Amino acid sequence: MCTDCGCHPHHPDDTPHTGDPGDGYASRRLLVEAAATAANDETARHNREAFRRQRLTALNLMSSPGAGKTSILERTIRHLAGRRPVYVIEGDQQTRNDAERIERAGATAVQINTGSGCHLEAGMVARAVERLDPLPGGLLFIxxxxxxxCPAMFDLGEQAKVVIISVTEGDDKPEKYPYMFRAARLCLINKTDLLPYVDFDPGRCRQLARAVNPHITCIELSARTGEGFDAWLQWLSGLA
Ligand SMILES: Nc1nc2c(ncn2[C@@H]2O[C@H](COP(=O)(O)OP(=O)(O)OP(=O)(O)O)[C@@H](O)[C@H]2O)c(=O)[nH]1
Ligand SMILES: [Mg+2]
Structure with a gap:
């Protein structure tokens, strides 16, 4: 559990924390965590049902800070202009910077500021979608x-989770952060334009990602040059 934000684990194979200071503290904490997780899952189910009714394809994009989530979205939005309505929910602790970038790229955005929180939850997404009021058949990026x-532990009601890793982070990340790569259906390996300058082996990264999740698809791309975007856009069109 994240002590900064109180994230509740969402993995049945997690070992509960030990170190009960007495008086049943640990077991009470587990009960509170279970109730919070159940509440999030219930809201996520509502979101998923609402997305299905609205014919909205929702994707949850996750990465470490700066891997290129917003940059990938900006290029994707410009590519999809006039073809499909695109909506974006932006989650950051502070600022509207990313929502403003998305609006400049041509999509409708709602910014959520989580303050000290380190992940989005299903209720935040439900309220943001009300504000977006999306058209049927649209694409919703979260x-x-x-x-x-932490974001890997929370179902938002999305159709699929997408993890983004950039080549400056090291190719061992799937091994070190297996929950994230296990939860994701797609792994985008971004900033391939920087490959000549860093020690990052995309083959090893793919191999480690498949070791924790044999079903994961990996696509290498660069939000800067557009290399690899055809494969990403093809994957997107295969979802709807
Ligand atoms: N060279 C290179 N730089 C990139 C690429 N994609 C993103 N960047 C740069 O990486 C930095 C972070 O990009 P963002 O798109 O803001 O990353 P992010 O994941 O949205 O960041 P947070 O929202 O803060 O977590 C920016 O300076 C981008 O210009 C890429 O493909 N190649
Ligand atoms: Mg961003």
């Missing part, structure tokens, strides 16, 4: 707070 740990 850019989660930059963090390779």
């Amino acid at each position: 850019e989660n707070v930059g963090n390779l740990v």
Whole structure:
């Protein structure tokens, strides 16, 4: 559990924390965590049902800070202009910077500021979607707070989770942060234009990602040059 924000684990194979200071503290804490997780899951189910009714394809984009979530979205939005309505929910602790970038790229955005929180929850997404009032058949991107740990634990009602890793982070990340890579259906390996300058082996990264999640698809791309975007856009069109 994240002690900063009180994230509640969402993995049945998690070992509960030990170190009960006495008086049943640990077991009470587990009960509170279970109730919070159940409440989030219930709201996520409502979101998923609402997305299905609205024919909205919702994707939850997650990465460590700065891996390129917003940059990938900006290029994607420009590509999809006139073809499909695109909506973005931006999650950051502070600022409207990313929502403003998305609006400049041509999509409708709602910014959520989580304050000290390190992830989005289903209720935040439900309220943001009300404000977006999306058209049927649209594409909804949820850019989660930059963090390779906690966002993986929360169902938002999305159709799929997408993890983004950039080549400056090291190719061992799937091994170190397995929950994130296990939860994701797609892994985007971004900033491939920087490959000549860093020690990052995309083959090893793919291999480690598949070791924790044999079903994961990996696509290498660069939000800067557009290299690899055809494969990403093809994957997107295959979802709807
Ligand atoms: N060279 C290179 N730089 C990139 C690429 N994609 C993003 N960047 C740069 O990486 C930095 C972070 O990009 P963002 O798109 O803001 O990353 P983010 O994941 O949205 O960041 P947070 O929302 O703060 O977590 C910016 O300076 C981008 O210009 C890429 O493909 N190649
Ligand atoms: Mg961003």
